Amino acid sequence: MQRIAATNTLYYELECPFCGQVVRSGIGFRAGAINRRNYKLGEKLSWEGGSCRPAQRPAGGNLKTIGYFNCDNPRCQTWKDCFPDVQEALITIRNDVLDEVKVLRYKPTEHTFDIIEPAD
Numbered sequence: 615m616q617r618i619a620a621t622n623t624l625y626y627e628l629e630c631p632f633c634g635q636v637v638r639s640g641i642g643f644r645a646g647a648i649n650r651r652n653y654k655l656g657e658k659l660s661w662e663g664g665s666c667r668p669a670q671r672p673a674g675g676n677l678k679t680i681g682y683f684n685c686d687n688p689r690c691q692t693w694k695d696c697f698p699d700v701q702e703a704l705i706t707i708r709n710d711v712l713d714e715v716k717v718l719r720y721k722p723t724e725h726t727f728d729i730i731e732p733a734d
């Protein structure tokens with residue numbers, strides 16, 4: 615996948631919305647201190663050691679952000695010309711903990727790593 619800048623990665627098992635296969639994939643996201651850190655679900659998001667997004671840790675350490683992943687199944691219809699389409703996932707961070715991941719369709723043509731909550 616094309617990265618617009620450094621990201622963090624959350625490794626998680628996801629059901630691909632196109633082929634239904636459960637794949638272990640890395641979800642690129644841009645929240646907390648962004649320094650190519652690898653996370654698993656249940657780990658605490660760090661706010662130290664990189665430029666932060668948002669600039670300030672939200673009150674209570676709660677936020678929701680959009681991340682991106684690829685399906686690893688080469689027979690999936692998201693694969694075209696050896697390169698898979700990027701899928702979207704909503705990552706929920708509660709009390710600084712990477713708590714929940716949901717595959718969703720948000721803005722399929724943009725890869726803006728939106729922060730959904732808190733709103734600006």
Ligand SMILES: [Zn+2]
Binds near residue numbers: 685
């Ligand atoms: Zn797939």
